[in-house]
Every structure is written in structure tokens, then in C-alpha cells.
Amino acid sequence: MSAGTMKLKLRVWRQKNGNTPGKMIDYLAEDVSPDMSFLEMLDVVNEKLEAKGDEPIAFDHDCREGICGTCSLVIDGQAHGPIPGVTTCQLHMRSFRDGQEVTIEPFRAAAFPVVKDLVVNRGAFDKVVAAGGFVSVRTGGTPDGNAIPISKEEADLSMDAAACIGCGACVAACPNASAMLFVGAQISKYKHLPQGQVERTSRANGMIAEMDAQGFGNCTNHRECEAVCPKEIPIRVIAELNREFIRAKSKGKRVAGKSDGA
Ligand code: SF4
Numbered sequence: 006m007s008a009g010t011m012k013l014k015l016r017v018w019r020q021k022n023g024n025t026p027g028k029m030i031d032y033l034a035e036d037v038s039p040d041m042s043f044l045e046m047l048d049v050v051n052e053k054l055e056a057k058g059d060e061p062i063a064f065d066h067d068c069r070e071g072i073c074g075t076c077s078l079v080i081d082g083q084a085h086g087p088i089p090g091v092t093t094c095q096l097h098m099r100s101f102r103d104g105q106e107v108t109i110e111p112f113r114a115a116a117f118p119v120v121k122d123l124v125v126n127r128g129a130f131d132k133v134v135a136a137g138g139f140v141s142v143r144t145g146g147t148p149d150g151n152a153i154p155i156s157k158e159e160a161d162l163s164m165d166a167a168a169c170i171g172c173g174a175c176v177a178a179c180p181n182a183s184a185m186l187f188v189g190a191q192i193s194k195y196k197h198l199p200q201g202q203v204e205r206t207s208r209a210n211g212m213i214a215e216m217d218a219q220g221f222g223n224c225t226n227h228r229e230c231e232a233v234c235p236k237e238i239p240i241r242v243i244a245e246l247n248r249e250f251i252r253a254k255s256k257g258k259r260v261a262g263k264s265d266g267a
């Protein structure tokens with residue numbers, strides 16, 4: 006071991022594909038700098054595996070800057086690892102001890118099937134978003150949008166929810182594999198803006214129906230989602246989601262053709 010570097014024993018979930026059973030395999034991570042990110046540590050392990058002609062460990066990543074939401078790992082039982090408010094790619098090895106044993110698993114949820122090793126398919130989130138997580142009406146150019154007055158309080162509530170990066174840690178941490186923190190964030194970010202009002206009812210109906218169809222569970226107030234969310238999305242968005250659901254159901258009983266409104 007070079008001076009100042011760490012050595013860790015990794016227990017890693019290896020699974021060839023979704024049809025093959027997986028198992029934990031032990032690896033030694035050597036020459037790990039405390040300044041490396043967790044993914045850079047896995048890169049070092051993979052370089053050594055490839056040099057020996059072994060199959061590298063498959064894991065998801067893209068931006069490595071905490072913004073894309075793809076680095077989906079459960080580290081020692083916690084989605085995104087032990088440090089609150091950070092993604093796996095922003096987690097540094099100085100958060101671990103030299104010689105520590107670290108267990109690495111994929112996000113486990115029926116709606117997120119394993120593709121290979123630590124990679125899961127989170128396409129169910131895309132389907133939920135496609136069912137209403139957008140604004141399709143013309144809102145004009147940037148000056149038009151900025152001409153609509155929005156109170157600071159409402160803008161802050163919307164921006165807090167818009168911080169969601171769709172990583173799926175909330176689902177992985179929930180004993181019910183509920184996606185309600187994620188869906189609540191998508192609904193909340195539009196609910197607090199004037200542009201989100203036109204499709205407010207159809208958005209809630211569509212996204213909630215698709216969330217159920219994709220096999221996500223319901224919230225039973227464990228608050229694990231809030232605890233692991235790397236963007237610290239508050240659980241109040243689930244309360245907002247529930248209110249939007251009730252509102253959409255009551256609107257659904259109204260005479261067809263009546264304006265949705267705010
Ligand atoms: S709510 Fe948080 S944990 Fe869930 S997908 Fe969004 S950023 Fe990830």
C-alpha cells in the first residue's frame with residue numbers, strides 16, 4: 006500500500022443478468038486515495054479486474070457531479086451511502102476507514118429490475134414522468150414567462166421540489182418501494198407555478214395511475230425516503246401529492262368541459 010492510501014474489503018453483488026441469480030463476491034480495493042470518489046474507487050478495482058482478464062463490476066454513472074441521478078448504489082445498507090445529502094458519485098473515500106469492509110448492492114425494488122451487477126432499470130420513472138410530469142401548453146418565450154409574477158414563497162417551494170434528480174434512492178430505501186417522494190416532487194414543482202395549473206388535474210391523475218401501474222408501493226410514513234434523498238427533498242411533497250390526488254378525484258366528478266383552474 007502506498008503512503009496515505011487505504012485498503013478496503015468489498016462485498017459486491019454480482020449478477021450476470023435479470024434472469025440469473027446473483028451473489029455477493031469479495032474483492033480487495035487497494036491503493037485507494039481518501040480523496041477518490043466512491044465511483045473512482047470502483048474504477049480502480051475494475052482496472053485491476055480487467056488487467057487479470059476478469060469481468061469488471063457493472064455500475065451506473067454519468068455526470069459524476071451529483072446532477073444526473075444515475076449512480077444508484079446501496080452502500081452498507083444505505084442508498085447513496087453513509088453521508089446525508091450526497092449522491093454516490095459525490096461520496097468520498099475519506100468517509101470510510103482504512104481496512105473497513107464495505108457491502109455494495111443494487112437498488113432493490115420490483116419496479117427497478119436488475120440489468121447486471123449493480124445496474125438496475127429505472128425506466129419505470131420515465132413512464133411515470135411521461136404520464137404527466139411536464140407542461141405541454143405554450144408558455145411563450147423567456148420574457149413572457151418572467152412577466153408572470155410569482156411570490157418568493159411559491160417559487161422557493163417549486164425550486165425545492167425541482168431539485169429532484171430522479172435517482173430512485175427514495176424507492177430503494179422505502180420498505181414499500183414507494184415512489185411517492187419522487188412523484189410528489191414532480192407534482193409539487195408544477196403545482197406552485199402558474200404554468201403548471203392548466204394540466205394540474207390530468208397530471209395528478211396520470212402520474213398517480215402510472216405510479217401504481219409500474220408496481221410502486223404506497224407511503225406508510227417510514228420517512229426513509231427523506232432520510233436518503235441526496236437532494237433532501239422534504240416529505241411535505243408526499244402530503245402535497247395526497248392533496249393533489251383528492252383534488253383531482255373531486256375535479257373528475259365535475260361536468261366535462263369545465264375549466265380545470267387553480
Ligand atoms: S426524491 Fe430524492 S431520492 Fe427520490 S428520486 Fe428524487 S432526488 Fe432521488
Ligand code: FES
Nearest residue numbers: 069073074076094
Ligand atoms: S453520476 Fe450523476 S448524479 Fe452521480
